[in-house]
Amino acid sequence: xxxxxxxxxxxxxxxxxxxxxxxxxxxxxxxxxxxxxxxxxxxxxxxxxxxxxxxxxxxxxxxxxxxxxxxxxxxxxxxxxxxxxxxxxxxxxxxxxxxxxxxxxxxxxxxxxxxxxxxxxxxxxxxxxxxxxxxxxxxxxxxxxxxxxxxxxxxxxxxxxxxxxxxxxxxxxxxxxxxxxxxxxxxxxxxxxxxxxxxxxxxxxxxxxxxxxxxxxxxxxxxxxxxxxxxxxxxxxxxxxxxxxxxxxxxxxxxxxxxxxxxxxxxxxxxxxxxxxxxxxxxxxxxxxxxxxxxxxxxxxxxxxxxxxxxxxxxxxxxxxxxxxxxxxxxxxxxxxxxxxxxxxxxxxxxxxxxxxxxxxxxxxxxxxxxxxxxxxxxxxxxxxxxxxxxxxxxx
Numbered sequence: 360x361x362x363x364x365x366x367x368x369x370x371x372x373x374x375x376x377x378x379x380x381x382x383x384x385x386x387x388x389x390x391x392x393x394x395x396x397x398x399x400x401x402x403x404x405x406x407x408x409x410x411x412x413x414x415x416x417x418x419x420x421x422x423x424x425x426x427x428x429x430x431x432x433x434x435x436x437x438x439x440x441x442x443x444x445x446x447x448x449x450x451x452x453x454x455x456x457x458x459x460x461x462x463x464x465x466x467x468x469x470x471x472x473x474x475x476x477x478x479x480x481x482x483x484x485x486x487x488x489x490x491x492x493x494x495x496x497x498x499x500x501x502x503x504x505x506x507x508x509x510x511x512x513x514x515x516x517x518x519x520x521x522x523x524x525x526x527x528x529x530x531x532x533x534x535x536x537x538x539x540x541x542x543x544x545x546x547x548x549x550x551x552x553x554x555x556x557x558x559x560x561x562x563x564x565x566x567x568x569x570x571x572x573x574x575x576x577x578x579x580x581x582x583x584x585x586x587x588x589x590x591x592x593x594x595x596x597x598x599x600x601x602x603x604x605x606x607x608x609x610x611x612x613x614x615x616x617x618x619x620x621x622x623x624x625x626x627x628x629x630x631x632x633x634x635x636x637x638x639x640x641x642x643x644x645x646x647x648x649x650x651x652x653x654x655x656x657x658x659x660x661x662x663x664x665x666x667x668x669x670x671x672x673x674x675x676x677x678x679x680x681x682x683x684x685x686x687x688x689x690x691x692x693x694x695x696x697x698x699x700x701x702x703x704x705x706x707x708x709x710x711x712x713x714x715x716x717x718x719x720x721x722x723x724x725x726x727x728x729x730x731x732x733x734x735x736x737x738x739x740x741x742x743x744x745x746x747x748x749x750x751x752x753x754x755x
Contacts, residue, residue: 383416385428387455392417392430394452399435402443402467407436429458431482436465445469449488454479466490466514473512478503487511489535497536499524511535513557521546521558536561537580545586547571559583559604569593580604582627591615606630606649614650619643619662629653629670639663650674651697659684659698668695672721672739677753680706680722691715699739700724702753726750 384392393413401408410421418425424432433456436445444467453462454476460483469491477486478500486507493515501507502524510525513535520543521536531550537559544565545558555578563581566588572579576597582604589612590605597603603618604627611632618626619639629651636657637650642665649670656675663669664683680698685708687693694717703725710730714720721735723743 383428384418384425384430388428388430388458389413389417391452391455392420392423394450395433395435398450399445399447399469402446405437405443405445405467407442407445424461426458430456431458432461433459434461434463434465436467438465443467444491449474449493451476453477456480458482461485463487464491468492470494472496473498475500477501480504481506483507484530485509488515490514492516494518496520497522497525497541501525502527504528506530508552509533509535512539514538517541519543521563523547534558545571545581548573551575554578554599556580567593569596572597575599578602581608582606584608586610589613594618597621603627614655616640619645619648659703664693667693669693670695670697671701672697673700675753676701676703677726678704682707685712688714688718688720691717693718695719697721697736698725699735702726702745702750704750706730726753 396408396411407421417423422434423430436442442465444465446468448471449469451474453474457479459480462483466489472495473493475498477498481504483504484506487509489511494517496519497517499522502522505528507528508530509532517539521541523546526546526548529550530552532552533555535557537557539561541561541563543563545563545567547568551573553573553575556576557580559580559582561584563584563586565586567590569592572593574596577599579600585608587609590610591613595615595617598621600621600623602625603623606627606629608631611634613635614628614633614637616638620641623645626645626648629649631653633653633655635655637655638660639662642662645666647668648666651670652673654675658678659671659676659680661681661683664681664687680703684696685706688696689712699721705727706722708730712731714731719734721733721739722729723733723735723739724745726745728744
């Protein structure tokens, strides 16, 4: 009888242990994790799911973080750089994890559409699926996630428009949708917490309203799209910018001089259709300024002579190059000065002057004979001076 009692007692303990394992996590969350696991797998070389043994506590799984009996964060895949990542699809059961505040998937080969059920994650603050193969449209229902702060869907194959509802999210701080196939216009963003907006390398078009972005934006990249229209009034409001890249679009109108006083470290406005003179109100302290391949005109402002890397080539600038440029070029404080393919008529530099090896000057294809040896990029062509007829026509 004693042995029989021991057997029953042992069986009772095992049953209690078994029940306690599954009592740790809410049953709905438990089933959701099972569905997510079935829809995803490790790529060869990845062992992320090795710990996902559903006979143990799921709150101890790799990438699963719990508060009491609910999953509050799910970071899928090995976060170490160079890890192979995951493959499969994101199961709609993800929407059952209603306490989820953070959701991320490391770079890999996750495919398919984003589930509409993501809109059920009312507590979601951070959502990042980058460098995978997610396709289809961004669900407009994500606009229901009123507490969302970071949305990173970059480097995927998303198509369609950016939903207007995304722009209405009041807490958004970071929106990173670059390197997709998104089309349509850029919606207005209303969040006064927005600091980063990265939409480069898409197929976006249309113009930007002067009040379409809040003054809180610090990082703005819209390059490699088909955006058009003037941006002077918009840019004048964004006085917190520390990075601006609007290159390779079709923006036009004037470049506001005030923008050169902002705390920007890199200003990229090249390959657009900006026109008119450019007049900074004071010496420009931005390390890199690229205004090349536009239709800017007038004389070059001496205020640009303090820029370390300056690209003014392929515009319509005329007149003499200010003497302050020569001074800064010879003392090596200017490293790149590209002025080729304009209508400049001269530069006061001694033909025997030695330009420091750390500096590059290009003056070719202007209305003058370059007085010194230059280091021009190969794409500048071989012609040293602009045809005389063009120069007379431009002056006339």
